[in-house]
Amino acid sequence: VIEKYRITTGTTLLFCLLISTLAAAQESPKFITGPAALRQAGIYSLRQFDPSLTGAGVKFTVICRSFTYIGNQPQNDYRPFTGHNSLALGRFNFHDKPDTYAGISPHSTSVCSLLFGQDPNAYYLAAGQFYYEGAAPQGQADIYELVNFLDGYLAGKVPSDADILTVDFGEQVEKYWTRGIESLAQNHGIIIVAGIGNGTDATDPLLYPAAGANAIGVGVVDSVKSAYEIINLENFALPGVKHSSAGPTNDGRCKPDLVAPGNCLAAIADKPQGYETTGDYCSFATPIVAGVAGLLVQKAKQTPGLELADAKEGGNCLIKAVLLNSATKLPFWHKGKLTTADDHMVPLDYLQGAGMVNAVAAYDNLTAGRAVPGKVASLGWDNNLLVRNAPKIYSFSIPEPNNKVITVSLAWNKHYQDAFPFAAEPSKDGNLRLELWAVNPKNPSKSTLVDYSDSPIDNVEHIYFSAVAGLTEYYIVVTNSAGANEQRYGLAWSVGERPSRDSIGWYDLNADGIVDEADVTILLKNLQDSTASQDVYLIGDIDGNGKIDVEDVKKLLERTGSQADWLVSE
Ligand SMILES: [Ca+2]
Ligand SMILES: [Ca+2]
Numbered sequence: 001v002i003e004k005y006r007i008t009t010g011t012t013l014l015f016c017l018l019i020s021t022l023a024a025a026q027e028s029p030k031f032i033t034g035p036a037a038l039r040q041a042g043i044y045s046l047r048q049f050d051p052s053l054t055g056a057g058v059k060f061t062v063i064c065r066s067f068t069y070i071g072n073q074p075q076n077d078y079r080p081f082t083g084h085n086s087l088a089l090g091r092f093n094f095h096d097k098p099d100t101y102a103g104i105s106p107h108s109t110s111v112c113s114l115l116f117g118q119d120p121n122a123y124y125l126a127a128g129q130f131y132y133e134g135a136a137p138q139g140q141a142d143i144y145e146l147v148n149f150l151d152g153y154l155a156g157k158v159p160s161d162a163d164i165l166t167v168d169f170g171e172q173v174e175k176y177w178t179r180g181i182e183s184l185a186q187n188h189g190i191i192i193v194a195g196i197g198n199g200t201d202a203t204d205p206l207l208y209p210a211a212g213a214n215a216i217g218v219g220v221v222d223s224v225k226s227a228y229e230i231i232n233l234e235n236f237a238l239p240g241v242k243h244s245s246a247g248p249t250n251d252g253r254c255k256p257d258l259v260a261p262g263n264c265l266a267a268i269a270d271k272p273q274g275y276e277t278t279g280d281y282c283s284f285a286t287p288i289v290a291g292v293a294g295l296l297v298q299k300a301k302q303t304p305g306l307e308l309a310d311a312k313e314g315g316n317c318l319i320k321a322v323l324l325n326s327a328t329k330l331p332f333w334h335k336g337k338l339t340t341a342d343d344h345m346v347p348l349d350y351l352q353g354a355g356m357v358n359a360v361a362a363y364d365n366l367t368a369g370r371a372v373p374g375k376v377a378s379l380g381w382d383n384n385l386l387v388r389n390a391p392k393i394y395s396f397s398i399p400e401p402n403n404k405v406i407t408v409s410l411a412w413n414k415h416y417q418d419a420f421p422f423a424a425e426p427s428k429d430g431n432l433r434l435e436l437w438a439v440n441p442k443n444p445s446k447s448t449l450v451d452y453s454d455s456p457i458d459n460v461e462h463i464y465f466s467a468v469a470g471l472t473e474y475y476i477v478v479t480n481s482a483g484a485n486e487q488r489y490g491l492a493w494s495v496g497e498r499p500s501r502d503s504i505g506w507y508d509l510n511a512d513g514i515v516d517e518a519d520v521t522i523l524l525k526n527l528q529d530s531t532a533s534q535d536v537y538l539i540g541d542i543d544g545n546g547k548i549d550v551e552d553v554k555k556l557l558e559r560t561g562s563q564a565d566w567l568v569s570e
């Protein structure tokens with residue numbers, strides 16, 4: 001009997017590291033489900049709760065590049081290796097040019113194993129035997145080389161009837177084809193999930209289509225830095241500019257939208273039983289987010305009342321709003337630059353986006369159901385049409401404001417032509433604004449605007465507000481501050497616990513498992529750099545007052561000597 005999900009980090013660690021010495025002394029779970037990055041994203045917890053969520057009935061389009069180019073010509077070796085044990089049962093359709101030989105790409109093999117893999121007898125030396133399971137193992141996949149995908153599209157045919165289209169490469173500037181992908185989101189309701197780029201330093205440009213307005217752009221959360229490969233596969237810290245390209249875009253928009261762990265065990269292209277570690281790359285974080293989106297779409301298709309989450313009109317905005325709204329804020333999450341002065345204009349963090357994808361919280365937000373303007377529950381969503389000068393208002397109560405945080409996320413599409421050259425149609429775009437008001441308990445006819453998000457250029461807005469003692473009645477206002485008369489939008493809201501600042505991620509800045517002088521050195525350097533320039537993205541504002549200062553240094557010094565629970569003394 002394969003006990004797929006019984007696992008805690010502690011037992012995994014023991015199991016993985018000390019199997020030879022402990023196996024006889026202690027009953028270890030023989031089979032764990034991996035890759036651990038998917039566990040971190042909440043995918044296995046969600047599937048344990050609802051085992052039907054396998055991606056069944058969900059259509060993915062996966063766009064790949066050829067592994068080999070001669071001159072600029074792709075050699076059509078773009079396919080995953082379906083001879084791999086984990087991909088043998090995959091529901092794949094390939095789209096080749098007639099009379100061309102299609103070959104195998106190691107990269108596509110890794111990506112497809114993370115999305116669709118399934119292997120009850122997987123084995124990896126450092127992990128032992130485990131149950132390999134991708135994010136959406138029963139999803140149906142149309143797999144294209146980019147050039148073949150575009151051929152039909154440019155001939156005027158919509159090449160895809162997918163629910164979700166995923167692409168983990170891109171271009172540093174917008175091109176006709178990246179706008180074409182965005183057009184699929186706006187004109188055909190397809191959810192686009194794309195990799196934002198593996199920045200090697202803070203100045204690396206973001207990649208389109210991920211950097212495009214309508215896509216969900218995904219960055220990568222780094223593994224911790226331990227000497228043990230298996231610990232690095234199991235534990236994650238923060239995204240960093242050395243692996244995950246940071247916003248803003250050249251035109252000043254927030255990106256990425258979300259982050260996910262990317263260091264995974266993935267299938268090897270020429271070894272049917274082989275797995276290898278992928279490393280901290282956003283190419284492998286992207287399929288995790290695409291997979292979570294697929295599970296949400298499957299739930300929406302299955303469940304009466306959730307139809308508008310899977311609608312051609314605004315469904316992609318709704319799923320984006322739900323994913324952003326439910327993401328886990330990692331330490332140091334803040335809007336835009338370090339200063340709080342830009343927080344109303346810049347909706348997301350320049351490295352984390354809205355945070356790390358959280359499949360369980362996203363599912364809870366989705367299944368809370370649609371609520372139309374008026375009195376609503378404190379968890380829910382709406383896919384609706386906003387008309388200029390007719391704000392939509394959602395009011396809700398929270399029973400106990402202490403330590404609560406109210407999160408509200410709004411997403412809408414920018415417009416593009418539905419045919420080559422897929423030009424932007426800015427006259428059809430809207431500029432939406434999101435407000436959060438608190439009702440005065442002594443005088444209910446008086447309300448206070450407690451937070452708002454109103455970027456002049458983004459097409460997402462995001463509020464993350466710590467509830468105020470004594471105030472229990474709130475309302476959300478969605479309004480169109482400029483632009484076209486009508487806009488379809490997705491809105492999601494929730495009330496949760498404010499995360500504590502106790503976790504070691506706030507102090508172990510180099511993610512080596514111990515708080516020591518090395519972390520103090522990083523903090524002092526960030527303090528110095530933040531004084532020199534307001535324009536850099538830096539971590540270290542432990543108390544969250546919008547600057548790195550001596551109080552933050554004091555707080556870090558107080559935690560000197562703290563160790564991560566995964567740290568193994570040698
Ligand atoms: Ca800020
Ligand atoms: Ca450290």
Ligand SMILES: [Ca+2]
Binds near residue numbers: 542544
């Ligand atoms: Ca501070």
